[in-house]
Amino acid sequence: MINVSNTIHWLKEQSEKQNGKTAILSGANPISYNELHNSSLTLADYFLSIGVKENDHAAILCGNNIEFVKTVNALWLIGAVPVPLNTRNNTDEIEFQLKHADVNFLLIEKSSSEKFLQLSFDKKIIINEIETTGKHQPSTQNSKHSMFYTRRSALILFTSGSSGKPKAVVHTFLSLYESALMTDTLCNLNCEDVWLASLPFYHVGGFMIFVRSLLCGAALVFPESLNYESISTALQKYNPTHVSIVSTTLKQFIDNGIIPNENLKYLFLGGGPLDEELCRSAISRGFPIVKVYGSTETCSMISALDKKDFADKPNSAGKPLGETKIKILDENGKEIFDSVGEITTQCKSLMQGYYNDEEEAKKKFINGFYRTGDLGSIDNEGFLFVQSRKAEIIISGGENISAKEVEDAIKSCEGVYDAFVFGMKDETWGESVCAVISCDEKTTGQIIIDHLRERIGAFKIPKKFFFIEKIPLTELGKVNKEKLFTLLNLNVR
Numbered sequence: 374m375i376n377v378s379n380t381i382h383w384l385k386e387q388s389e390k391q392n393g394k395t396a397i398l399s400g401a402n403p404i405s406y407n408e409l410h411n412s413s414l415t416l417a418d419y420f421l422s423i424g425v426k427e428n429d430h431a432a433i434l435c436g437n438n439i440e441f442v443k444t445v446n447a448l449w450l451i452g453a454v455p456v457p458l459n460t461r462n463n464t465d466e467i468e469f470q471l472k473h474a475d476v477n478f479l480l481i482e483k484s485s486s487e488k489f490l491q492l493s494f495d496k497k498i499i500i501n502e503i504e505t506t507g508k509h510q511p512s513t514q515n516s517k518h519s520m521f522y523t524r525r526s527a528l529i530l531f532t533s534g535s536s537g538k539p540k541a542v543v544h545t546f547l548s549l550y551e552s553a554l555m556t557d558t559l560c561n562l563n564c565e566d567v568w569l570a571s572l573p574f575y576h577v578g579g580f581m582i583f584v585r586s587l588l589c590g591a592a593l594v595f596p597e598s599l600n601y602e603s604i605s606t607a608l609q610k611y612n613p614t615h616v617s618i619v620s621t622t623l624k625q626f627i628d629n630g631i632i633p634n635e636n637l638k639y640l641f642l643g644g645g646p647l648d649e650e651l652c653r654s655a656i657s658r659g660f661p662i663v664k665v666y667g668s669t670e671t672c673s674m675i676s677a678l679d680k681k682d683f684a685d686k687p688n689s690a691g692k693p694l695g696e697t698k699i700k701i702l703d704e705n706g707k708e709i710f711d712s713v714g715e716i717t718t719q720c721k722s723l724m725q726g727y728y729n730d731e732e733e734a735k736k737k738f739i740n741g742f743y744r745t746g747d748l749g750s751i752d753n754e755g756f757l758f759v760q761s762r763k764a765e766i767i768i769s770g771g772e773n774i775s776a777k778e779v780e781d782a783i784k785s786c787e788g789v790y791d792a793f794v795f796g797m798k799d800e801t802w803g804e805s806v807c808a809v810i811s812c813d814e815k816t817t818g819q820i821i822i823d824h825l826r827e828r829i830g831a832f833k834i835p836k837k838f839f840f841i842e843k844i845p846l847t848e849l850g851k852v853n854k855e856k857l858f859t860l861l862n863l864n865v866r
Contacts, residue, residue, distance in 0.1 A: 375557055375588045376564060379550050382521045383587050384410050384446045391564065391590045397439055398567070398611055399595040404439065406590070409446070416447035417518060419503050420478075424496075427452035427519050430474055430529065433500075434458050434467070434489050435482040437570045438595055440501045442583060444480055449527065452519025456529040456541075457575040461772075462830045464492055466539075474529050474541045474728055523547035529728055530577055532669040532773060539775075541728035542577075542669045551721035552581060552672035553588045555694040559663070559677050560615070560639050564590035567636070569613040571596065571604050571622075572771065578617055578643060581673040585615075601625040608634045617641040619771030620648060620803050623655055633660050641665050643674065648800075649687045656680050666690035666759060670743060672722035675699070676757050689756040690749075696721065698742075701751055706739050713760050716749045717742035767796035769804050774833050776806075779825075783808060786824040788816035791844050793852045794835065797865055808835040809857060811844050839863075 377386045387396070388410035397404040404412075425431060431453050435441045445455045456474050458467055471479065471494055478496045481489050490497065527546040531539045556562065568586040570593055572579035586593040596607035601622055608616070612634045623642060625631075633640070642652070643665040656662050662683065665674035676699065678691030693699050697720040703709045719742045726734040737744050749759040767774045776794040783792040791811040796804035810821065818838045825834045839861050845853040858865050 374562060375550075375553055376590055377588055379523060379546070380521070382446075382450055382518075384413060384449075387587065387590050394564065394590065395592045396587075397442065397595070398592050399439055403592075409443065413443050413446035413450060414518075416443050416500075416503060417450040420447055420453070421451055423498070425451060425453055425478055428526075429453045429477040430456050431478045431480055432456040432458050432471055432474070432476040433480045434460055435480070435500065435574075436460065436484070437574055437579065437599060438482075440482055441574055442593070444500050445583070450518045452525065454526045454529055456531075457580065458531065459573075459575045459830070461832055463828070464489065465828060466830060468492060468494070470531055470539060470541070473539075474531075521546070523550065526725065528580070530575070530580065530669055532577075538778075540730060540733065543725040543728050544672055545725050548672050548722045548724065549581070549584050550588065552674075553585045555697065555720070555722060556581075556585055556674065557589075558695045559679075562589040562591070566591035566615055566638075567594055567611060567613040568592070569594045569596065569604070569607055569611065569616045571599065571607075572617050572619075573599060576771070577667075577669045577673045578641075578771075582615075582617055601629075605629070605631050608637070612636045614638045615641070617643070619643070620651060621770045621801060623660075624648075624651055624800065626660070627651065627654050627658065632658060637661060639663050641674070641677075643667070647803075652683060652687065656683060664690060666757065668745060670724045670737070670745075671718060671720060672724070675718055675720050675722070678756070682756075686752075686756050688758060689752075690759050691757060692755050693718075693720075693757070699751065699757055700742060701749065702739070702742075702744075711750070711753070713748055713750045716745045716747045716757070716759065718745065719743070767794075767804050767806050769796070769799070769802045769806055769832070771803075772832055774806055779806060779808065779829060779833055779835065782825055782828045783810060783821060785828070786812075786816065786821050788813045789821070793844050793857065795854075795865060797837070797863070799836075805837065806833065806835045807837040807839065809839045809841055809844060809861070811841055 377383050388406045391406040393405045395403040396406040396409045431448050433455055448455045479494050480498050480500045483499050483501045523546045526543055528544040530542050568582050570582050574580050594611040594613055596603040614636050640660050641663050652662055662680050664678040666676045667674040675697045676691045676693050678689050699718050700708050701714040702717050703714045723743055747759055751757055765776045779794045780792050789812045793809045795807055797807045799805035845856040
């Protein structure tokens with residue numbers, strides 16, 4: 374169960390409750406809750422001494438490690454708002470996000486500093502060069518740390534939107550707390566759990582691993598990296614109870630004969646389209662699969678399908694968690710039953726809004742329900758079925774990629790007349806990014822790739838290019854997908 378009162382800073386309360394209990398397992402030396410609290414206090418004092426103050430926005434470019442955890446807790450202690458950024462993005466993408474989120478300080482991990490030190494941003498800090506070990510001694514710069522209150526902004530997290538522009542989702546301490554409570558209704562969290570930090574912290578699925586472990590006083594484990602080999606090694610070395618992965622990693626487990634570790638109680642599986650046969654194969658090998666559905670705006674999972682229900686409902690995203698309500702609406706906003714419509718939800722973990730985009734946030738709500746943009750249905754037993762993800766979002770290897778963003782980058786290449794980007798089912802990545810391009814005779818795939826490398830992250834660059842004289846359009850000027858895929862002889866769902 375969640376064992377903090379949610380009335381004072383979470384780490385402060387856990388250091389009092391858990392004290393010498395292990396908070397972090399990373400490398401040879403475990404770190405206790407008391408040690409983590411002291412280190413975070415020391416880091417908070419340093420941040421205060423260089424001018425970081427209450428309500429400042431502090432962007433974080435850091436991997437999944439102890440530095441990230443200390444940094445977030447330090448920012449929370451002084452009332453600043455962490456803004457984790459995708460370390461796989463290029464500098465142009467990062468600079469856009471820094472400006473959009475009104476970031477005051479940029480906190481960079483040394484290992485990735487070379488790439489990001491060229492950013493045109495004045496207040497950069499290398500966080501793992503700051504000494505935080507030893508007993509905490511309040512500095513003369515240390516005023517009082519900020520008061521804790523649940524409706525304070527606790528996180529700004531970017532997510533790709535259908536418009537191609539990333540949106541900055543704002544969550545409060547209350548929405549993070551309520552999300553963890555929903556997970557608690559599913560799997561009875563406790564302080565003896567061991568959570569593997571197996572998804573990147575700049576995604577909500579990864580960030581909530583850290584939050585859940587903190588709120589229940591459990592241990593958080595860091596694999597050496599987030600690749601398949603490191604995660605599989607960590608399963609055997611640390612024997613975690615809870616793991617979150619995407620289908621790409623699960624397939625690698627199955628293909629390489631990996632079996633679940635002895636203490637594994639829940640393996641949360643999300644991040645895009647899930648192959649039924651892959652899930653069956655994993656369950657037959659003993660993996661305690663739980664399919665989950667959610668988004669950055671809902672603060673991770675809002676529904677879940679336990680393995681006990683998989684045999685009867687293999688294509689379902691499960692039932693709503695806790696007090697979450699899910700409705701299916703037609704095009705007129707009217708609730709419908711036994712048919713496909715837009716999935717909407719009302720839950721306590723919903724975002725506070727989009728930072729610097731109040732108008733867009735208003736569009737996402739109808740009568741108190743958040744409009745996910747996903748299509749689906751609910752059967753007569755209350756199980757949710759997601760028919761399709763947002764049309765313009767491709768989920769490849771667990772990464773959300775805006776098709777429009779990639780299209781715009783391709784169209785900016787000299788010699789390209791038009792472009793259409795879509796996702797195609799892929800056994801390894803779940804979906805792979807593909808592009809249909811109309812261009813002149815001189816423009817080759819390599820020219821386009823070289824052009825894209827300077828404008829978008831490498832993981833967003835299409836894996837397949839299809840060249841066509843003219844992309845067919847509808848009367849309204851939209852891409853005629855049916856005709857296009859027929860011309861290309863592609864079977865795209």
